[in-house]
Amino acid sequence: MQFDVDKMAAVDRYELLLGTVVPRPMALITTISNDGAINAAPYSLFNVMGHDPAVAVFSVLAQPDQRLKDTATNILATKEFVINLVSESIAESMNITCIDAPPGTNELELANLNTTASVKVKPPRVTASPVAFDCRFLTLLSFGTNQAIIAGQIVHAYVDDRFVRDRARGLVDTPELKLIGGMHGAKWYTKLSDRFEMERPTWAEWVRQGKAR
Template sequence: MQFDLPSMKPMDRYELLLGTVVPRPIAIVTTLNSDGVLNAAPYSLFNVVGHDPPVIMIAVLPHPEGRLKDTADNIFVTKEFVVNLVPEALAEAMNITCIDAPPGRNELQLAKLETAPSIAVKPPRIAESPVAFECRLLTSLSFGPHQAIVFGEVANAYVADRYVLDAERALVDTPKLELFGAMHAARWYSKTSDRFEMVRPNWARWVKDGKVDENERSA
């Protein structure tokens, strides 16, 4: 079946796109508003988009009330945000932080999560989060009303000591982080404990092993 995206209802496009592009990493993004009030919310449309410089992007979709979500609002005002990664043990707490609480209610308190000071930016990190990236707004894009894709340069990264295998080489015990991913229908998730290993192919090795004839030309 083919889907003609432009003629579809926005929510149907949402189901199709977010029901197929899975699993997505999940972050709880912490920001401060202009009065210094803390905000926290989960985002799965986020990823690393560069390492030199180190850049992370977050796609903030329109708020159902037809306004920018607080996370984007705060980032545009303060130019700073912290991306806190979420292990399985914090799944329920993460879910609570997306509650549509009235303004002024601290989602982290509702989720019983603590904060710890950041090093390079003002918004704090989540103390229970094993990895936190402190970001400064680099640039943003917008493809429609009340939405924004923000790009932040990572100024400092926190990784809890127990997950660091080799500090000099910045090697982290990724499986031990027990991170999980967002799946379909805005309520399904997947664990990252079911893994398999695959080494990337190398042309010279393939020639040596006789898997390809280096003189043959593709049709």
């Protein structure tokens, strides 16, 4: 079946895109407003887009009333944010933080999530999150009034000691992080325990095996 994406209702496009591009990594983003209020919210339209420099991006969709989400407002005001990765053990708490509470509400308190001071930015990290990235705002790409992509440079990384295998080489025990992924629609998630491995092919090996034509 073909879909003329331009002609679809936005809500149906949402279902199509979020139902196919899976799993999405999960960022629980902490920010601070100009007057010092801590804010947290989950963002799964998120990924890292490079390592030299280390760049993370996420997408802010408009609130139903078209208001800019507090996360974006705070980042534009203070130029800092923290990306906390979400493990199975804090999945339910993360879900609580997406509540549409009024600006100034500390969603972390609602979700019983403690915070720890970050190393290079003012917003704190979520203590129970196994990985947190301190980010400095780089740029915002606006796509109309309804969505924007925010890019930040990761200037510091925290990884829970229990999961670090080789600090010098940045190696972590990824399966043990037990991170969750976002699946179809707005409600479904996945555990990342079903892995498989593939060696990347090289042309030299193809030639050696007589497969090159």
